[in-house]
Amino acid sequence: GESVGLHLPTLSVQEGDNSIINCAYSNSASDYFIWYKQESGKGPQFIIDIRSNMDKRQGQRVTVLLNKTVKHLSLQIAATQPGDSAVYFCAENSYSGGGADGLTFGKGTHLIIQP
Amino acid sequence: NAGVTQTPKFRILKIGQSMTLQCAQDMNHNYMYWYRQDPGMGLKLIYYSVGAGITDKGEVPNGYNVSRSTTEDFPLRLELAAPSQTSVYFCASRPGHMNTEAFFGQGTRLTVV
Numbered sequence: 001g002e003s004v005g006l007h008l009p010t011l012s013v014q015e016g017d018n019s020i021i022n023c024a025y026s027n028s029a030s031d032y033f034i035w036y037k038q039e040s041g042k043g044p045q046f047i048i049d050i051r052s053n054m055d056k057r058q059g060q061r062v063t064v065l066l067n068k069t070v071k072h073l074s075l076q077i078a079a080t081q082p083g084d085s086a087v088y089f090c091a092e093n094s095y096s097g098g099g100a101d102g103l104t105f106g107k108g109t110h111l112i113i114q115p
Numbered sequence: 116n117a118g119v120t121q122t123p124k125f126r127i128l129k130i131g132q133s134m135t136l137q138c139a140q141d142m143n144h145n146y147m148y149w150y151r152q153d154p155g156m157g158l159k160l161i162y163y164s165v166g167a168g169i170t171d172k173g174e175v176p177n178g179y180n181v182s183r184s185t186t187e188d189f190p191l192r193l194e195l196a197a198p199s200q201t202s203v204y205f206c207a208s209r210p211g212h213m214n215t216e217a218f219f220g221q222g223t224r225l226t227v228v
Contacts, residue, residue, distance in 0.1 A: 008155055032215045043119075043205050043219025044158070089157065093215050102148065102173060103207075103217055105158040 008087060012112045019077040021109045023090030026071065030094035033066060034103070035075045038087045044105075047075070049093075077111075085113045117141050121206050121220035128196040128227045136191040136223050138206030146209045147189040148217065149173075149181065151202040158205065164189055165212075196227045 013019045025033065031052050036044035050057045050064045050073075057064050063076040073090050090106040122137045140147065145166045150158040160173030164183040178200060180192040189208075193200060203224050209217040 008157070031213075034215045041222075043207070043222055044217075045219070046216040049215040093212070095212070102160050102163050103209075103215075104160065105150070107157040 008108045008110045010110045010112060012114055013080050014114050015080060015082060017080055019075075019080045019084065019111060021075045021077075021088045021111065023073040023075075023106045023109075024071055025073055025090065025092050025106065027092050027094050027104070028068070028071065030092040032093035033064070033073050034091040034093060035062075035064060035073075036089045036091060036105070038089065038108070040086075044089060047088075080111075080113055082113050082115075084111060086111060119206055119208055119218050119220040121204075121223050123223060124221065125224045126226070128193075128225065130196060130198065130227060132196050133192070133194050134196070134225075136193075136204055136206075136225070138189045138191065138220060139187050140189075140206075140208040140218070141187065142208060142210075142218065143186060144208035144210050144218075145186070146211060146214075146217075147183065148207040149179070149189070149191045150205045150207065151175065151200075152205060152222075153202050161191065161204075193225075198227050201225060201227045 034049040035047040038044040048059045061078045065074045087108045087110050089108045092104045119140045148163045149161040159175045162181040164170045167186050170181050203222045205222050206220045207217040
């Protein structure tokens with residue numbers, strides 16, 4: 001039968017505006033949360049991470065906020081540029097049950113920049 | 116420094132055929148990963164390795180096998196290709212658990228017909 005999957009949500013913003021991309025995570029035991037950017041036809045690239053004992057971290061034009069109470073992570077991009085068009089993934093860094101170890105990626109958000 | 120290199124970039128397989136997706140990294144990273152990404156979807160972990168001689172299943176391991184005989188190489192084997200394995204496959208590596216920056220290859224686009 002036909003498989004049904006959840007396609008990536010889309011966020012459309014005007015060039016120059018700020019973008020806020022949200023992510024809900026599931027594992028309270030994750031020690032780091034990370035944002036990756038994937039441009040069309042390429043592999044994901046690291047943007048910024050935040051340790052689980054922090055609630056905010058800033059980089060160049062990007063800010064990551066972590067709310068552990070509601071298990072929510074957000075990426076804010078200031079003054080969005082055309083080059084910011086991409087799919088953005090949040091990821092959790094954790095030891096899963098049974099000693100497994102990996103980076104677990106969220107579903108991703110497609111950011112579209114309107115001229 | 117080439118980073119993570121995947122070969123081939125594209126491949127078309129017939130149902131039931133076998134193939135190996137190659138992945139090599141020259142950064143001396145201990146951790147390596149294989150993900151698949153279906154069109155318009157997220158990344159799903161197939162297998163991973165925390166060092167030479169050690170491999171573990173991820174979220175979607177069925178239909179795949181891996182080996183890690185050296186630190187540099189982490190090949191992914193498809194034994195009996197099925198249409199459900201049509202996807203883009205990404206290999207990634209990072210030094211260790213506390214290094215959150217993983218380096219990805221350019222991907223292998225596989226179509227099974």
